[in-house]
Amino acid sequence: MQEIAVYIRSRCKFGDQVVSYATLSQLKHWWPQARLRVVAQHAVSHYYCSLPWVDEFVQAETLVEAVRAMPPRADLAVSLHHTSERYALVNLLRRPKLRLGFRNLRLLDCCWTHAHDKDINEYIALANLLLLNTYRPVAPEEASRRCFEQIAAQAVPQPAPADIVMIPGGGDGEFKRWGVANFLALADSLKSRLGGDARFSFVLGPAEAAEVGALQALRRPDFELIVGRSIPELASLMLNARLVVANDCGPSHIGQGVCVPYVGVFNEANPEWFWARPYSAAVYPENGVVDIQRVSPARVADACLRVLSSVRPY
Template sequence: MKHPLPARPEHIGVLRLSALGDVCNLVPTVRALQRQWPEARITWIIGKGEHSLLAGLSGVEFVVYDKASGIAGMRALWRELADTRFDVLLHMQQALRASVLSLGLKADVRVGYDKARAKDAQHWFTHRQLAPHPRAHVVDSFLDFARLLGVEEASPQWDLAIPEAAFEEAAGLTGDAPYMLMSPCANPRLRNFRNWSAEGYAAVVEHGWVQHGLTTVLTGGGSTPEREMGSRIQSLSQPGAVIDAIGASSLKGLLALIARARVVVAPDSGPVHMANALDTPVVGLFATTNPERAGPYRWRDFVVNRYPDAVTTYLHKDPETLSWGQRVRHPDAMSLIRADDVIRNLEALLAAASTRKETEPSDEA
């Protein structure tokens, strides 16, 4: 017998700890739940860094779990929520650590992914599973949780919170001149291989500078590889064309930088999805992951997509028969992207964004 779902949930738990791009992609699900049940209480259990990005999201209570704290941190979180019982817990993290964390949470019914989409045996930790949705984008996979609960209107909306102090931080880094934001490095996880070349980025910097008068603002964390990449791009670029802000901003400051940018250029990483959430035009660079599944949702038409080529070149398989979401873990995959590809899509995106801006209704009335 299936566990019944609440017809009108009063307290909804959301369990999604990471990563930065994924929590951005989850926000439309929260917004859909809020539209359906505006009086419902929503508690989101989230990672520490991810919380610093989304803090202030309207109508959401956050409970923060520092992933570095391990079992001790889990026990502390269980104690914090000992008197809390959710009508429904949306288990939206396909990882064993999150499933173990879920065991200490009280919920009438736990919802997780269907068996085809579940990883790390997540379906063993849930009462109800999503209906199958083959070849779904990550945003749509998250929205499937709202649909299962009975949400009638699930069009993606974001509305992220950016405080005024973050915009002041961004302006202090960039000044008032128009700019292109470039986040050249993805998360340095084992065998990630999502980074493009400094030479390729420098060619795009040159094009933006010469053809559009755009300074390029480089962003990223403060790790040594990221700083080295930034220095290399700057050394290959004309004087004044680059502002190296790598390691110089907070996550809220990064959101503000993205919100103020004319356009963003980045590989499959958090800033691609932050730009999408803020509706800032973005050229995503994809070869090791499938942009149809994980590209910037509203700007997928402008992705430089060399994933099919990488699949055939390095996996020797047909992209159409490959399991959905499989990655190409080869260090040379991103070399399939050419500077001309990126510049071509950048031009198309800038033209499309300009046309869209001209046709948007004026705020003046």
């Protein structure tokens, strides 16, 4: 049996995990009979063990554990780390047949059999797929869409697809939260410009109790609150949405990965976490200001109309 080891980035946030999903999916698409092992420094197994492509998860906190996590005579190792020399050293010590990693002006960049240059202006999920593209051609949007279709198929029961999805969370803090008042103003603007039948699904998590309460108090029939749902349920919800609008947060990467019209609201330009495409737009404060509250609902509404007028691939 073929053995594949994927060393994911040493980060523990939700979004850091989601951007690796399409890469895992693509590897299993190429080698459906291979045993795919995910290796992580942090205790993030709950993000991976339910995925249809992952056969084993190993937590490796030390260099010795990371070396031991590489199967003997592995056929392929993929390192999604951008800066650490540790994983290049693991590859040199274990010598898998194929070694894929990022070049980032490091001493051990020479260890890779296939490498992609790290670019901080490239969306991380896209960069991961382009790393695979150095070995065999990959269609990034097709791979990403297929990945989330497979995840969505795990949702039981299947939620009804949403019309317009809004994601007002921001796990890293208030500096990433555009605020419910702004999302409400945006919803009213879109309803007036798109027609009265527009419906809005607000995706909220455990940290958004205040937002849940504020939205429930409105009792609006065109609002649906999606609270504390699983990753498969969120993927299913967004796959056929007309539009997704989100702060920079974990679920936003599901919204980008399903390849529907998307608008991201940021406190500043952050291209590593935004997938730039004709049917997507990033809105952030102008003139170098770093304050998400300086983004007006009118600017976001204009961006929404622009992406909706673009040709969507699915």
